[in-house]
Amino acid sequence: MSHTGRNIVIGGEAGQGLVTIGQMLTRALIRSGYEVVVSQDYMSRVRGGHNTYSIRVHDAPIAAPAEAMDVLVALNQETVSLHKGEMAEGGIIILDAALDPEGARAVPVPFKDVAPRPIFENVAALGVLGSLLGVDRPTVEGLVRETFGKKGDEVVGQNMKVLDDAWKWAEAHRASCAALPAPKGPKGRMMLHGNEAIALGALAAGVKFCSFYPMTPATSVAQELISKGRKLGVVVEQAEDEIAAMNMALGATYAGAKALVPTSGGGFALMTEGVSLAGVMEAPVVIVLAQRPGPATGLPTRTEQADLNLALYAGHGEFPRAILAPATIEDCFHLTHAAFDLTERFQTPVFVLTDQYLSDSYRAVAPFDLDALPPVAEPDFTPGGGPKFKRYKRYELTESGVSPRKVPGFTETLVLADCHEHTEQGNITEDAGLRNAMNDKRLRKGEGLRKLCIPPRVIGDAKPDLLLVCWGSSEGPVAEAADLLRAKGRSVGVMSFTQVWPLDPAQFLPALRAAKEVVCVEGNATGQFARLLRQETGFEVSRTLLRYDGRIFTPGWLAERLG
Amino acid sequence: MDIEVYGEYKKTAWCPGCGNHDVMKAVRQALAGLDLAPNKVAHVSGIGQAAKAPHYIDLNGFNGLHGRGLPPAQAIKLCNPELTVIAQSGDGCNYGEGGNHFLAAIRRNVDMTLLVHDNQIYGLTKGQASPTTPEGQITKSQPDGVRNAPFNPIAVAVAMKCSFVARSFSGNTAHLVKMIQLAIQHKGFALVDLFSPCVSFNKVNTYGWYKQRCQELPEDYDPTDWAAAMQVAQEFGERIPIGVIYRNDRPSLDASLPVLQKGPLGRQPVDRDGLRALMQSYT
Numbered sequence: 001m002s003h004t005g006r007n008i009v010i011g012g013e014a015g016q017g018l019v020t021i022g023q024m025l026t027r028a029l030i031r032s033g034y035e036v037v038v039s040q041d042y043m044s045r046v047r048g049g050h051n052t053y054s055i056r057v058h059d060a061p062i063a064a065p066a067e068a069m070d071v072l073v074a075l076n077q078e079t080v081s082l083h084k085g086e087m088a089e090g091g092i093i094i095l096d097a098a099l100d101p102e103g104a105r106a107v108p109v110p111f112k113d114v115a116p117r118p119i120f121e122n123v124a125a126l127g128v129l130g131s132l133l134g135v136d137r138p139t140v141e142g143l144v145r146e147t148f149g150k151k152g153d154e155v156v157g158q159n160m161k162v163l164d165d166a167w168k169w170a171e172a173h174r175a176s177c178a179a180l181p182a183p184k185g186p187k188g189r190m191m192l193h194g195n196e197a198i199a200l201g202a203l204a205a206g207v208k209f210c211s212f213y214p215m216t217p218a219t220s221v222a223q224e225l226i227s228k229g230r231k232l233g234v235v236v237e238q239a240e241d242e243i244a245a246m247n248m249a250l251g252a253t254y255a256g257a258k259a260l261v262p263t264s265g266g267g268f269a270l271m272t273e274g275v276s277l278a279g280v281m282e283a284p285v286v287i288v289l290a291q292r293p294g295p296a297t298g299l300p301t302r303t304e305q306a307d308l309n310l311a312l313y314a315g316h317g318e319f320p321r322a323i324l325a326p327a328t329i330e331d332c333f334h335l336t337h338a339a340f341d342l343t344e345r346f347q348t349p350v351f352v353l354t355d356q357y358l359s360d361s362y363r364a365v366a367p368f369d370l371d372a373l374p375p376v377a378e379p380d381f382t383p384g385g386g387p388k389f390k391r392y393k394r395y396e397l398t399e400s401g402v403s404p405r406k407v408p409g410f411t412e413t414l415v416l417a418d419c420h421e422h423t424e425q426g427n428i429t430e431d432a433g434l435r436n437a438m439n440d441k442r443l444r445k446g447e448g449l450r451k452l453c454i455p456p457r458v459i460g461d462a463k464p465d466l467l468l469v470c471w472g473s474s475e476g477p478v479a480e481a482a483d484l485l486r487a488k489g490r491s492v493g494v495m496s497f498t499q500v501w502p503l504d505p506a507q508f509l510p511a512l513r514a515a516k517e518v519v520c521v522e523g524n525a526t527g528q529f530a531r532l533l534r535q536e537t538g539f540e541v542s543r544t545l546l547r548y549d550g551r552i553f554t555p556g557w558l559a560e561r562l563g
Numbered sequence: 564m565d566i567e568v569y570g571e572y573k574k575t576a577w578c579p580g581c582g583n584h585d586v587m588k589a590v591r592q593a594l595a596g597l598d599l600a601p602n603k604v605a606h607v608s609g610i611g612q613a614a615k616a617p618h619y620i621d622l623n624g625f626n627g628l629h630g631r632g633l634p635p636a637q638a639i640k641l642c643n644p645e646l647t648v649i650a651q652s653g654d655g656c657n658y659g660e661g662g663n664h665f666l667a668a669i670r671r672n673v674d675m676t677l678l679v680h681d682n683q684i685y686g687l688t689k690g691q692a693s694p695t696t697p698e699g700q701i702t703k704s705q706p707d708g709v710r711n712a713p714f715n716p717i718a719v720a721v722a723m724k725c726s727f728v729a730r731s732f733s734g735n736t737a738h739l740v741k742m743i744q745l746a747i748q749h750k751g752f753a754l755v756d757l758f759s760p761c762v763s764f765n766k767v768n769t770y771g772w773y774k775q776r777c778q779e780l781p782e783d784y785d786p787t788d789w790a791a792a793m794q795v796a797q798e799f800g801e802r803i804p805i806g807v808i809y810r811n812d813r814p815s816l817d818a819s820l821p822v823l824q825k826g827p828l829g830r831q832p833v834d835r836d837g838l839r840a841l842m843q844s845y846t
Binding site for chain 1: 570603610615618628642643645820822827833835842844
C-alpha cells in the first residue's frame with residue numbers, strides 16, 4: 001500500500017445515512033485487521049447541510065487523517081461539486097447513476113436496481129464499497145446479519161439480498177478501483193473513539209457518578225456511561241445546567257463516589273465557580289473538557305485546542321490542579337484512569353483535555369489489560385479515627401498538604417466540607433495565620449502533583465535539528481508530518497505533551513535547548529502552550545504553527561508549512 | 564437521641580433575636596425526636612446567613628456555593644441512600660441564585676428535605692430585596708420600592724406537584740419541629756418554607772407581622788387535594804396558612820434506581836468481568 005494508505009470519504013446531507021455506512025465499513029475493516037483513523041466533519045444540524053465521514057485505512061499503524069480522497073462516496077450532487085477537486089490521483093467517486101460526476105472519474109451505481117427501496121441504499125453502498133476494496137466478504141455479511149438481527153429474519157434476508165446484489169454488481173467494476181492489500185493487524189480489536197475510551201477508563205477506575213448537561217462534543221462520554229456503564233453500577237444524572245452538574249459531582253465525591261463531569265468550553269465556563277469550590281473544599285473531581293472552537297458558540301461541531309488557558313485558570317483564587325491531554329485513543333483510556341487516581345490522591349480537580357477530533361475519531365484498539373492497571377486511590381472508608389459525633393480534622397495541616405479524607409456515614413466522626421477559608425475541622429475562619437497555613441497547605445499538593453508529572457513523549461530523531469512540540473490530539477498528524485520531512489532528508493523530532501499542567505522542566509528543557517529550531521504546533525490562534533512553556537521555563541520557541549479554522553491537522557497541511 | 568449530641572453553638576454570626584436561632588433549636592429537637600444519629604445525616608447549605616447552619620450543629624456538613632446547595636444535596640443522596648439529607652439556606656439562595664436548581668429538584672424528587680429560611684430580604688449583604696420581598700417595599704437598593712412581583716414558592720411548588728410542601732414560622736417552635744419531622748419522614752423531595760424574621764434589615768415582615776398572620780391549617784384540611792392546595796398557596800395577606808399544604812406519594816428517584824438498593828456507591832467494587840464483557844461489545 002502507498003505510504004498514505006487509502007482515504008475513503010462518505011459525503012452527504014445529515015440524515016442520509018452516511019454515518020451508518022461509515023460505521024459499518026469501519027467495523028468491517030477493523031474486524032478484518034486493518035488500521036483506521038476516522039474523522040467526522042459535521043455541521044450543527046440534524047438534517048441537511050454537508051457532512052463527511054472519512055476513513056483512512058492502512059495495513060500499517062497510522063495516527064492521523066489524510067486530505068486527498070481515494071474513494072469518495074457521494075450521496076448527493078453537492079458532495080461531488082464540493083470535493084471533486086480534492087480527489088487523489090487515480091481516485092474515484094462512487095455515486096448514484098442519477099447523479100452527475102461532473103467530469104471526475106466515477107463509478108455510477110444503479111442504486112434503484114440494486115436496492116428495492118431507499119432504506120436499503122446504505123447496505124447497497126456498503127456492498128459496493130466492500131466489493132471494490134476487496135474487503136473480506138464473510139466479515140461484511142456477518143456485520144449485516146448482526147446489525148439487522150434484532151429486526152428479524154425477514155429484514156436480515158432482505159438486507160443480505162441487497163448486499164449480495166451490490167457485491168455482484170461491483171465485481172464487474174473491480175478494475176476501476178485497486179483492492180486493499182491484505183490486512184496485517186490482529187483480530188479482536190475494538191472500534192473505539194476518544195469519548196468511548198474515556199468512559200471505559202473511568203469505569204476501570206471505578207467511576208460511580210456522572211452528572212452532565214448535553215454539549216457537543218462531550219455528550220457521548222455521558223451517553224456511553226448511560227447506555228453501557230449503568231450495568232456496571234454507575235448513576236448518571238442529566239442535570240438542569242452545567243452549574244448543577246459540577247456541584248452534584250462534588251456532592252458525589254463528598255459521599256465517597258468517584259465522579260466524572262464531561263463538558264465542552266461553554267458548559268465548562270458555567271462550571272468554573274464549582275471548580276474553585278472543589279479547590280477550597282479539596283473535593284476530588286475529574287472534568288473531561290472536550291474542546292471545540294469558541295468564543296461562545298463558535299463552530300460547535302468542529303475542533304480546536306483553544307481552551308488550555310480556560311482549564312489552566314478556571315476558578316477564582318489559587319489552588320492546584322492537573323491537566324492531562326490525551327494524544328491517542330489509548331491515552332484517553334489510560335489518562336482518564338490516571339486522572340481518577342490523581343484527583344483522589346490530591347483531592348483537587350483534575351482535567352482530561354481533549355477535542356472534537358479525538359472525541360469522534362474511531363480507531364482499532366486492542367482491549368485494555370485491566371489487570372495491568374495501577375490501583376486507584378480511595379478515600380478513607382474505615383470506621384475508626386476522629387472524635388465520635390464531633391468534627392475530625394478534615395483539613396489537617398500536613399507536610400504533603402494532603403489531609404485524611406473520611407466519608408460521611410462510614411464513620412462515627414463527622415465530616416464538614418466547607419467553601420470558606422476554614423479551620424482544620426472545616427469551620428469558617430478569618431484568622432490571617434490560619435488562612436496562610438491553609439492556602440499553603442493546598443498549594444503544597446501542587447508540588448506533589450508535579451512530582452508525578454507524565455514526561456512528554458519523544459518521537460523520531462533523538463537529537464533533531466527541527467523539534468516539533470505539540471500537545472493533545474495533534475501528536476498523530478505532527479508525528480506523520482515529521483516522517484514526511486525526514487523522508488526528504490531532514491532531521492526532525494517530535495515532543496508530544498500528554499500532561500500540560502503541571503510541568504516539570506527537568507523532563508524536557510535540555511532537549512528543547514539542544515534543538516536548532518523548535519516549532520510549537522497548536523490548534524489555536526495565540527500559541528497558548530508555547531506561552532505556557534515560556535512562562536514556566538523562560539524558553540521561547542523559534543516559532544509557532546497554528547491552526548484555528550476548526551479543521552483537523554493533517555500531515556500534509558503541516559509538512560507543507562514546515563517544508 | 565439526646566438533643567445534646569448535636570451540640571449547641573452560642574457563638575454564631577447571627578444577630579441576637581434572629582429567627583435562625585429558633586430554627587436551629589427546632590432542627591435539633593426534630594432530629595432528636597426522630598432518633599437520627601449525627602453521623603447519619605448530611606447537612607448541606609449554600610451561602611447566606613441561614614447557610615452558615617452547618618457550622619453551628621454537629622452533623623456531617625457540606626457548605627457549598629451561593630444558590631448551589633441543592634445539587635450536591637441530591638447527589639449525596641444518590642450516592643449514599645443510607646444518609647438522611649437536609650439542606651438549609653435562605654430565600655435568596657434557593658429562589659434567586661438557585662432558582663433553576665429549586666425547580667429541577669422538585670421535578671427530580673430525590674428523598675431529601677429543604678428548609679428555606681425565608682425572611683423576605685437579603686441579610687448577609689445587608690438589606691437588598693430578595694425574590695420574596697413584597698412589591699412596593701422600600702429597601703436600601705430599591706429606594707423607590709420593589710418593582711418585581713414577588714416569587715411565591717409555595718404556589719410554584721404546589722403547581723409542580725412537589726411531593727411535600729409545608730410552611731412554618733420560627734416563632735412557633737412546636738409547629739416548626741413537627742413540619743421538619745414530617746418533611747424528613749416523607750419519602751421524596753420535601754420543601755419547608757419557614758419564616759425566620761430578619762431583625763436587622765427587614766422592618767416590615769417582623770415577628771409581630773408574622774405572628775399576627777400565621778394560622779395553622781384546620782385539622783380537616785386534606786393536603787392530598789391538589790386543587791385545594793393551589794387555593795391555600797395563594798393566601799398571603801392578612802392570613803398566611805401554615806402547615807402541610809400539599810403532599811403526594813410519587814416514588815423518589817433514589818428509590819427507583821436499582822443500583823442504590825445495593826447500598827452506598829462508593830463501596831461498590833469495579834466490576835472487572837463486566838467491564839471485560841463491555842469491551843467485547845466494541846469489537
